[in-house]
Amino acid sequence: MSPPRVAVIGGGVAACSLAHGLRDSLASRAVSLHVFEMGRASGGRAATRGTRDDPGLRVDHGVPAFAALTPEFGALCESLVAADVLRRCDGDGSAFGVLRSSGTFEAEDAAGAPTRYRPPVGKGMNALCDGLLGGESTLANFTPGTMVTKVEPVAAQWRLTSKGGVDLGTFDWLVVSSTGLAHPRWRTTFGGEPPLVEAAAALGDTALDATLAALAPLQSKPVTAAMLAYGSDAAAAWASLPFFKAQVEADPVLSRIVVQRVSQSLTAVVLHSTHEFARSAAHVYGATSTAARIAGAKSDAGEEGRILDAMLVAAEKRLGGLLGPAAAMRSPAWGPHLHRWGAAFPDAPLLPEGRAVVPSARVAFCGDFVEGGEGRGGSVEGAALSGLRLAKALQREIGGLCGAD
Template identity: 55%
Template structure:
């Protein structure tokens, strides 16, 4: 019997962790994975943005570092430290109070114990995390091949279950992308009502499910439709020379801003003495006011014509002046070498209730869901770690359903009343 063909839609941490957790089965060619990503590279919210304008520039605009609490993901991170992909994050976190007082994280914690965090080593950027995961933990800089076929700059715009029972995928432009035995959804959009707001028309997976009469899939999509997110608009900038040095002297790597109607977080990434990246994250309320506004160079704008608005950018940049005034920086340190550029995270901060784990795997329809929007049962939903754990749990479910470890029963054998439980 030929190996199962699995399509993974979305190239974020969850999808890449799925690949990592199935590495021995992929190396043994027990199945094949094809990953479709609408962006230029892997990572999702943990991606690293680069530009031809400033070749040495890298911007970790979503997650410059991440916290780890679970033993399973900590083991992965420690192994990636051995291969020098990750390192422990030692940058300062803090809070800017409404009074204008800066409070360092350790002094603001009751225990004084700073959480364990990781970031990527050297000048790699956070995107190196996913680049390594899809290579089974190997260093991409050493030429290690990916264990999946990755298709970038491609938005899956239609999915259809054929009479033969396989999933046929097409791009947003109608190009055939292939047929697959299973599909794993690593991003909610394809099955969430948000699709209609952003791109128009019904969500492709909802449309496909209508003709299947699969109670389990219908139940999962009904749960997914209830999922809400807190959008964030990010403003990306890079500074050089004295301005870069001034930003690098800030007493934080990541700052939480209290009481500001526009600005919620600021991250400062010191690339080298004369180059510093600053990323502003808006409040959820600010992003909600401009829910149809995307950056002009975002994947949503490039591939699907999503909108942008210079006025939104200007309002975020205006908050920069308030911040620099608080820390006594000169006005001329607000003029960036690169940027400002907008990027919208429309679904990167899901709110409870998350998609229940029992609805994240539907073997009767050969559909799975993984991402930070899935409740992995450990309270890490909405985080990089939650996404990774979800991907690894999905790998466990697929291994069992496909009987790759010689298991006697698949997840499909434990479906009852439209609900599929994978232990």
């Protein structure tokens, strides 16, 4: 008898944490897990951007580092440090702080700072999700570059179809780790009804209807990211800045600046917008973004240039006293490229934990948009804990699963 098949939509931190939580069950073939991700690789908002022009370039354009506040997540992160998947941001030059309106940088008080993690030297943040999946020895099936646009209830199973009309198979359980498939935002981004909402109307499951109704009011705070990379003398000039990640004080355009030394001759820079600025450019996704490249979301090239220029102007004003002419801000070796995180930070009301698993419909939800009681919604930690909780819940719901650590 074949094991129960679980399909997961989205390959971010929550989905990969779910796979990690089910690793013993996967090893014993008590369950089969298949993750479908729209991007080129795992990670979601914790993905690493690369380019064919320079295989050595890595840009963590969503999550450059993250904090661990709970014992459970801290223990998981320490296990990943031991496996060379992560490193601690302590004493490694990972300075955090605030870029004041005066143009000066004020480092945070290290004594009161949370424990943070980032990728090891030579790796990008996608190492986190790759590590959670198990690396080369992963037992989960992972299919990148695939946008699921149709889910159908068929004889107590779920049939999935891709944007290109490809039948992706039938599954016993459907896990949604990214809200788009089930949220009204799908209508404005891609057009038409959200696939799971459309399927639920045909299914007539009152518990699923209640969960979708609870999810619908969820709001998200968007962020627009401008990505650049600098070589030679400019790389050294940017790397000489006194911070790795700086919050930008009282700026209408920029919320934070991240500087990542990729190698001795290459430095990546990511400018993150404020939520308000991103909302003013809601129709621009970035020509090279996954939403535009895979899903067909429209992006106006003229508007994209205007947005990038506004972000660069803001960076020039704030960094003018810290960067010399050698930084060549307007002459990057790569970029600038724009990427819109339309659902960067989920906002209240989050999906109640009690609504996250719907056994009658064999549908479940995990992600930083699920309220888990730790107060970590909207964070990498919240996403990971949600995936781990769901692993335990699925073990209870699907008979014969072995226990996870």
